[in-house]
Amino acid sequence: METHLADWIRDRADGREADAILRSCVHCGFCNATCPTYQLLGDELDGPRGRIYQIKQMLEGAQTGAATRLHLDRCLTCTNCETTCPSGVRYGRLVEIGRSVLEQRAPRPGGQKFVRALLRGALTQRALFGTGVRIGRALRALLPASLARRLPMLRGSGARPESRHTRKVLLLRGCVQPALIPNIDAASARVLDRLGIDAVVAPDSGCCGAIDLHLDATAAAQARARRNIDAWWPYLEAGVEAIVINASGCAAVTKDYAHLLRDDAAYSDKATRVVALTRDIAEYLPPLLGELAQAYLVADVTARADAPRRVAFHPPCTLQHTQKIRGTVEAALRAFGAELVPVAEAHLCCGSAGTYSILQPELSSRLRERKLQNLQRGKPEMILSSNIGCLAHLEAAAGVPVRHWIEWIDAQLRD
Ligand code: SF4
Ligand code: SF4
Secondary structure (H helix, E strand, O other), X not given: OOOOOOHHHHOOHHHHHHHHHHHHOOOOOHHHHHOHHHHHHOXXXXXXXXXXXXXXXXXXXXXXXXXXXXXXXXXXXXXXXXXXXXXXXXXXXXXXXXXXHHHHHOOOOHHXXXXXXXXXXXXXXXXXXXXXXXXXXXXXXXXXXXXHOOXXXXXXXXXXXXXXXXXXXXXXXXXXXXXXXOHHHHHHHHHHHHOOEXXXXXXXXXXXXXXXXXXXXXXXXXXXXXXXXXXXXXXXXXXXXXXXXXXXXXXXXXXXXXXXXXOOOOOHHHHHHHHHHEEEHHHHOHHHOHHHHHHHHHHOOOOOOOOOOEEEEOOOHHHHHHOOOOOHHHHHHHHOOOEEOOOOOOOOOOOOOOOHHHHOHHXXXXXXXXXXXXXXXXXXXEEEEOOHHHHHHHHOOOOOOEEEHHHHHHHHHOO
């Protein structure tokens, strides 16, 4: 695509990067076929090709404002379009630049800024969020149904294994997951322990920065990345073999730390080392699970009431599109005897997408409805996924239990 960027952006680093991305797009429109918002709304302006064009116009100096913001806000940043694009257009990076430039040229109204700041404050402070969740659960009966449904039921997380192995990995302690579904971290630690690996949590680590990035607060996300690097660094120096992350959204963001801190002389090298050691649990564990699965199947622990066999797996966008990890979880589940039901439109987003379900409730609900119809068509006894946002979002409306896949493996291995 030919471009003529405006003088005020042409020679900036983000301008040069956006220009290269825009020029790689041949405007074929293949990406519209897999874009969730284009599927729902059928409007060119709500598909990737139309959004790319709107960003191009803005960077070329056209008037911009509420209309452009509406269409960029409706984008889930699911990057399904990147998977589909035959020209390798890096849409995710382009929309990040586009949103940032839009905010500089035509800032959001104060009310929207306030809501976003509130969300960032509430969701990223682990202690504050945990207290809110406890109060919400205690008062569940008094909450509006729409809010009560968003709170996953509390379920026991069981004991965490003691530290006893020489092999060690760091486990990210995120922001919302420990309060919403603490069993995910506990199950991860137990399965790692069965493999002879300690899961170590750095006490000062916290939110990866994903929520800030979803809300266009890049400086805040950079500060969180620095804090996590500082918290993890002594453990990396001591020889932990990986940073294992069991929420695919957090893994995707942590793997982007080198890019996020590329201009920070004090942290860019450290960020590169952190990225090199970061593994989504869906890529770290499955290659190690083979022997355990064999032993488990030989032991023939069948038909356990709390570990149903017939399951549907929902691969989050941050797993299949952003990190491009495909098929590993399904293979691990099958190795433990799961029967995976076929799921249509597995490439489509469930509508969770960070804070999207709160800021775009109507589109988000429609996407969830469509996703649940596809997931439940094969009559699974349980839905499995691998990102806290998707899990909580789907559980709020699913007709069967929704769990993280590592919880399912852990349940197989109990006793
Ligand atoms: S982003 Fe890719 S698929 Fe979409 S219009 Fe551009 S070149 Fe075609
Ligand atoms: S990131 Fe997702 S919602 Fe946004 S344009 Fe691409 S496919 Fe559509």
